[in-house]
Amino acid sequence: MKVAVSNQALTEIAVDVLILPLTEGTPAPAEVNEALDGLCAQVVGADFKGEMGETVLLYTAGKLPARKVLLLGLGKAEKVTNRSLRRAAGIGARAARRSGGRSIAFAQPQSVALAPAEAARFITEGVLHGLYRLPSWKTERKEQPEVEAVQILGGDEVAAGVEWGRAVAEGVNLARGLAWTPGNHMTATMLAERAVLMCRECGIEVTVYDRKGCEELGLGLLLAVNQGSREEPRFIVMRYKGAGGQGPWLGLVGKGLTFDSGGISIKPTDGMWNMKMDMGGAAAVIGALRAIARLKIRADVMGVIPATDNMPDGGSYKPGDVIAGLSGKTVEIRSTDAEGRLILADGLAYAARNGCQKIITASTLTGAANIALGPIRFGLVANDDAWEDEVYEAAEAAGERGWRLPHDEEYYDLLKSPIADMINGTRNRAAGTVAGGLFLMRHVGNTPCVHMDIAALAWKSPGDEYEDEGATGAGTRTFVEAARRFAEGSH
Numbered sequence: 001m002k003v004a005v006s007n008q009a010l011t012e013i014a015v016d017v018l019i020l021p022l023t024e025g026t027p028a029p030a031e032v033n034e035a036l037d038g039l040c041a042q043v044v045g046a047d048f049k050g051e052m053g054e055t056v057l058l059y060t061a062g063k064l065p066a067r068k069v070l071l072l073g074l075g076k077a078e079k080v081t082n083r084s085l086r087r088a089a090g091i092g093a094r095a096a097r098r099s100g101g102r103s104i105a106f107a108q109p110q111s112v113a114l115a116p117a118e119a120a121r122f123i124t125e126g127v128l129h130g131l132y133r134l135p136s137w138k139t140e141r142k143e144q145p146e147v148e149a150v151q152i153l154g155g156d157e158v159a160a161g162v163e164w165g166r167a168v169a170e171g172v173n174l175a176r177g178l179a180w181t182p183g184n185h186m187t188a189t190m191l192a193e194r195a196v197l198m199c200r201e202c203g204i205e206v207t208v209y210d211r212k213g214c215e216e217l218g219l220g221l222l223l224a225v226n227q228g229s230r231e232e233p234r235f236i237v238m239r240y241k242g243a244g245g246q247g248p249w250l251g252l253v254g255k256g257l258t259f260d261s262g263g264i265s266i267k268p269t270d271g272m273w274n275m276k277m278d279m280g281g282a283a284a285v286i287g288a289l290r291a292i293a294r295l296k297i298r299a300d301v302m303g304v305i306p307a308t309d310n311m312p313d314g315g316s317y318k319p320g321d322v323i324a325g326l327s328g329k330t331v332e333i334r335s336t337d338a339e340g341r342l343i344l345a346d347g348l349a350y351a352a353r354n355g356c357q358k359i360i361t362a363s364t365l366t367g368a369a370n371i372a373l374g375p376i377r378f379g380l381v382a383n384d385d386a387w388e389d390e391v392y393e394a395a396e397a398a399g400e401r402g403w404r405l406p407h408d409e410e411y412y413d414l415l416k417s418p419i420a421d422m423i424n425g426t427r428n429r430a431a432g433t434v435a436g437g438l439f440l441m442r443h444v445g446n447t448p449c450v451h452m453d454i455a456a457l458a459w460k461s462p463g464d465e466y467e468d469e470g471a472t473g474a475g476t477r478t479f480v481e482a483a484r485r486f487a488e489g490s491h
Contacts, residue, residue, distance in 0.1 A: 001128070001131070001146075001147060001148060001149070001150060002148065002149040002150065003124065003127075003128070003149075003150045003151075003152070003162065003166050004149070004150070004151050004152070004162075005120075005151070005152050005153075005154060005155075005156075005158055005159045005162050006105065006151040006152070006153055006154075007153070007154065007155045008151075008153070009031070010029055010031055010032050010107060010153070011031050011032065011035050011064060011065075012065060013065060013066060013105050013151065013153070014065035014066065015065075015066050015067075015101075015103040015104055015105045015149075015151065016066070016067050016068065016096070016099075016100070016101035016102050016103045016104065017057075017066065017067070017068045017069075017070050017096035017099060017101035017103075017104045017105075018032075018064070018066035018068070018069050018070070018104075018105050018107065019069075019070045019072055019092045019093070019096060019104060019105065019106045019107065020032065020069060020070065020071055020072065020107050021072045021073075021074050021085075021088060021089070021092065021106070021107065021108075021109040021123075022044070022048075022050050022071060022072065022073060022074060022109075022110075023050055023073075023074045023075065023076065023077040023080060023109070023110070023111050023112065024049060024050035024051065024073070024074075024075060024076050024077070025045075025050065025077075026050060026077070026110060026111050027040070027041065027044055028040035028041070028044055028069075028071065029107070032064070032069060035060075035063050035064050036058065036060060036063055036064065036069070037063070039058060040058070040069070040071070043056055043058065043071065044071065048071050048073070049073065050073040050074065050075070051073045051075060052073055052074060052075035052084060052087075052088060053073060053087070053088060053091045053465060053466075054071075054072070054073030055070055055071065055072055055073070055091065055092060055095045056070070056071045057069075057070050057071075057095070057099055058070075058071065066105070068096075068099060068101070070092060070095060070096055070099075072088055072089075072091070072092040072095075073088070074088050074109060074112070075088075077111040077112055077113075078113075080109070080112040080113065080114070081399075082114065082118065082122045082397075082399040083122075083399045083400075083401070085109065085112070085114065085119060085122045085123060085126065086122040086123070086125050086126035086129070086399055087126060087466050088126065089106065089122065089123040089124075089125070089126025089127050089130065090126040090127060090129050090130025090131075090466045090467065091126075091130065091465045091466050092106070092126075092127075092130075093106075093126070093127040093130045093131050093147065093150075094130045094131065094465060094466070095465075096147065097131060097145055097146070097147050098145075100145055101145075101147060102145065102146070102147060102148050102149070103147070103148060103149040103150075103151075104127075104147055104149075104150055104151070105150075105151040105152075105153055106123050106127065106150070106151070106152050106153060107153050108120070108153055108154055108158070109123075116154055116157050116158050116161070117157055117158050117160055117161035118161060119158075119161070120152050120154055120158035120161035120162050120165065121161035121162065121164050121165040121168075122165060122399060123152060123165070124150075124152055124161070124162045124164075124165030124166050124169065125165040125168055125169045125172075125399070126466075127150055127169075128150075128165075128166065128169035128170065128173065129169055129172060129173065129466075129467060130466055130467060131146075131147055132169075132173045132176065132467075133468070134176060134177060134180045134468055134470045134471070135177055135180060135181060137182070137185075163295075164295060167290075167291045167294040167295045168291050168295075168398075168476070168477055168480055170290065170291065170294070171287035171288055171289075171290045171291030171292075171294075171473075171476050171480065172287055172291075172473035172476045172477060173287075173473065174198070174283075174286065174287040174290055174473075175280070175283040175284045175286065175287030175288075175471070175473035175475075175476045176283075176287075176470065176471040176472060176473040177471075178191070178194060178279070178282075178283035178286060178287070178471075179276075179277045179279060179280045179283040179458065179459075179471035179473070180276075180277070180470045180471040181276065182276050183258055183259030183275075183276045183309065186258050186276065186279070187231045187258055187309070188231055188232065188233050188234040188256065188258055188307035188308050188309065189231065189232060189234055190258075191234065191236070191256055191258055191279065191282065191305070191307050192208045192234040192236050192307065194286065195208075195236050195238065195286050195305065196208060198286055198289070198290050199238055199289075201290075202240075202289070202290055202293035202294065203293060204238050204239065204240045204289060204293055205238070205239040205240075205241070206236065206237065206238045206239070207236075207237045208234055208235070208236050208237075209234065209235040209236075209237075210232055210233075210234065211223070211226070211232045211233055213235065214233055214235050217235065217326065217350070218326050219233075219235060219306065219325070219326055219346040219350075220323050220324045220325050220326065220346070221323055221324075221325035221326070221331065221342040221343060221345050221346045222235065222306045222308060222342070222343045222346045222347075224317040224321070224323045224333075224342065225263070225308055225310055225317065225336075225339045225342050225343050226308040226309075227313070227315050227316050227317050228263055228264075228310070228311040228312055228313035228315060228316030228317070229308060229309050229310070229311045229313070230311075231258075231308070231309055233306070233307060233308040234256075234305075234307045234308075235304075235305070235306055235307070235346075235347075235350075236256070236282075236303075236304070236305040236306075236307060237302065237303070237304055237305075237350070238285075238286075238289055238302070238303035238304075238305075239300070239301075239302050239303075240289055240292055240293055240299075240300070240301045240302075240303070241300055242292065242293075242296065242297050242298050242299045242300060242301065242487065243298050243299050243300045243487065244300070245300055246300070247300050247355055247357070248300065248355075248357035248358075249300045249301065249302050249354075249355045249356045249357060250299055250300070250301045250302070250356065250357070250358055250359075250360075250482070250483055250486045251301075251302050251303075251304060251348075251351035251352070251356030251358070251359035251360070252285045252288060252289070252301060252302070252303045252304070252359075252360055252361075252362075252479050252483075253281075253285070253303075253304045253305070253344060253347040253348050253351055253359060253360070253361040253362075254279075254281035254282035254283070254284055254285035254286075254303070254304075254305050254347075254361065254362050254363065255278070255279065255280075255281040255282060255306070255340045255343060255344050255347075255361075255362070255363030255364065255365070256279045256281070256282035256305040256306055256307030256308070256343070257275075257278035257279050257307075257308065257309065257310060257339065257340055257343065257364075258276070258278070258279050258307060258308070258309045259275055259276055259278065259309040259310070259311075260275040260278040260309070260310045260337070260339065260340075261275065261309075261310055261311050261312060262310065262312075262336065262337035263310045263311065263312050263316055263317070263336030263337060263339060264312050264316050264317075264318045264319065264336045265319065265335045265336045265337040266312055266337075267337060274459065277364065277458055277459055277471055278340065278364050279307065280362075280363075280364045280454060280458035280459075280471060280474065280475070281344075281361070281362035281363035281364060281452075281454065281475065282305040282307060283471070283473070283476075284362050284454070284473060284474065284475035284476040284479060285303045285304075285305055285362070285479065286303070286305070287473060287476040288303075288475075288476045288477075288479035288480050288483070289301065289303045291476070291480045292479075292480055292483050295480070295484075297480075297483050297484050297487050298487045299483050299484075299486050299487035301483050301486075302351060302354070302355075302356055304347045304348075304350055304351050305347065306343040306344065306346055306347040307343075308343060310336065310337075310339045316336065317333060317336060318333065318336065319333050319334060319335060319336060320332070320333060321333045322419060322420045323342075325342070325345050325346050325349060325443060326345075326346045326349040326350060326353070326443075327345065327346075327348075327349035327352075327442070327443040327444075327445075329345075329421045329422065329442055329443060330420040330421045330422075331345075331417075331420055331421065331422055331423070331424050332417040332419050332420035332422070332423045332424070333423075333424055334423045334424055334425040334427075335424065335425045338424045338425045338436070340363050340364070340365050341363075341365060341424060341436050341439045341440055342424060344361060344363055344365075344440055345439070345440060345442075345443040346443075347361070348361060348440055348443050348444050348449065349443045349444065351444075351447075352443075352444040352445055352447040352449075356447060357447070357448075358387055358447070358448045358449070358486065359444060359447055359448070359449040359450070360391055360449075360450050360451075360452065360478075360479060360482055361440060361449065361450070361451045361452070362451075362452040362454055362474075362475035362478075362479070363451070363452075363453065363454065363455075364453075364454055364455040364458050365433070365436045365437070365451070365453045365455055366432045366433045366436045366453055366455055367432070367455060368429075368431075368432030368433045368436075369433045369453040369454075369455045369456050370455060370456035371432075372405075372433055373403055373456060374456060375456045375457055376401065376457075377401040377402055377403040377457075378395075378400070378401070378402050378403070378452050378453055378454045378455075378456070378457050378474065378475070379402070379403060379405050379433045379434075379437070379452070379453040380392060380402040380403060380404050380405060380450055380451070380452060380453075381405050381407060381433065381434055381436075381437025381438060381440075381441070381450070381451045381453065382404075382407060382437075382441070382448075382449065382450040382451070383407060383438075383441040383444070383448065383449050384448035384449070384450075386448070387448035387449070387450055388404055388450050389404075390482070390485065391450040391452075391478065391482055392404060393485075394478055394481040394482040394484075394485055395452075395477075395478040395481070397481050398477035398478050398480065398481035399477060400474065400475070400477050400478050402452060402478070405433060405434050405437065406434060407434070407437070407438060407441070411431060411434050411435065411438055412438055412442075414426045414427065414430060414431060414434075414435045414438075415435060415438065415439055415442070421442070422439060422442055424439065433453050436451075436453065437451040437453060452475050452478065454474040454475045457472060457474040458471060458472055458474045458475075459471060459472065460472050
């Protein structure tokens with residue numbers, strides 16, 4: 001899809017659909033209303049209130065070069081945020097596509113607190129997010145109209161915002177496509193192949209370790225989870241040398257559980273089909289690194305993905321086993337369905353041992369995150385308050401939302417084992433999200449680390465006017481923004 005900046009006037013741009021974003025109580029631009037003989041004024045305030053996500057399509061009947069004008073509501077001006085503008089832009093773009101539009105132009109919103117470049121960034125993100133179609137394996141497909149060209153109206157001041165928004169949206173959409181893909185089309189080997197392809201396209205160094213390589217590295221926890229699988233594990237290490245490769249390094253670690261049956265502690269049938277998306281954290285790392293490279297962010301960033309599926313078998317690891325990971329810590333297995341933290345522990349230990357000054361990890365780790373926060377914010381668990389604050393602020397700036405969860409020393413008591421250094425669950429399911437995150441902190445030593453539990457946000461069900469049902473790419477934007485801020489702090 002072609003995305004460009006245009007400084008043409010609203011009454012001069014020739015597209016299928018011209019989108020005018022309006023806050024509540026704001027009239028349509030006078031020049032457009034005049035060209036349409038007052039039609040906008042008749043509609044605004046009557047059929048169109050300007051509420052968030054509201055749309056009204058007007059036919060111009062040749063009175064403008066644009067064939068149609070779409071009025072798009074942003075809600076109350078004082079409540080417009082980067083997130084709400086992105087969402088509105090996606091809704092508007094999808095409405096334009098439904099009307100048959102192949103080319104669209106998006107005007108700058110008025111009466112909002114966002115600067116033009118920032119507004120253009122989130123408009124671009126929203127348009128590309130909303131128009132993205134998840135992969136399909138249907139043998140019979142209906143012909144669907146596609147938007148081929150998007151113009152963001154504004155001068156040179158918005159160009160950088162559009163470019164940023166495009167790179168981030170494409171990274172998010174890559175993550176969405178990966179996490180949506182069925183497990184038989186996205187084994188650990190296949191995920192590694194997709195990561196290698198992205199890295200080659202973007203000039204990122206990548207090393208992939210097979211089972212033997214994992215054994216040589218000492219990834220005992222990853223190998224334990226993989227024991228019941230016919231598929232080999234993969235350990236993927238990507239190095240983007242945006243600051244020359246001399247460090248300091250930012251580590252991004254993602255859980256690559258390509259399908260989770262629960263193992264011996266098998267999950268209920270209902271909903272198990274959706275465990276193909278249990279590698280949403282890994283997908284976010286791959287998508288973020290693509291965006292980071294496209295934006296040429298001046299930071300050294302290491303992406304680490306431990307990848308396997310979790311299957312029941314006569315050779316599976318089992319409750320009661322004690323296993324040592326790369327960190328040297330031993331783990332008593334209480335549930336083989338708490339496998340994500342096991343493979344992440346090895347990924348985090350690797351990042352900490354190989355020069356990462358700070359680490360962020362993302363995973364669909366606990367169902368408890370949905371109980372605690374719902375599908376609104378992801379949970380943040382950390383071992384360092386200052387770094388947690390930085391990641392929280394990066395999420396807000398990126399248009400994602402986290403929530404800091406406690407990490408008091410007493411919570412570590414939930415992980416105590418009578419036979420090993422820790423258990424991989426909790427004895428009574430108390431504070432599940434906190435315990436899962438703090439389990440990870442036990443494997444990074446003193447390296448500042450923040451975990452994003454994206455379990456409740458990684459999947460949209462059902463779909464809505466903004467995006468289809470399916471993978472959302474949660475966490476990708478925060479990774480990118482955190483890398484940008486890390487770059488600023490390391491120079």
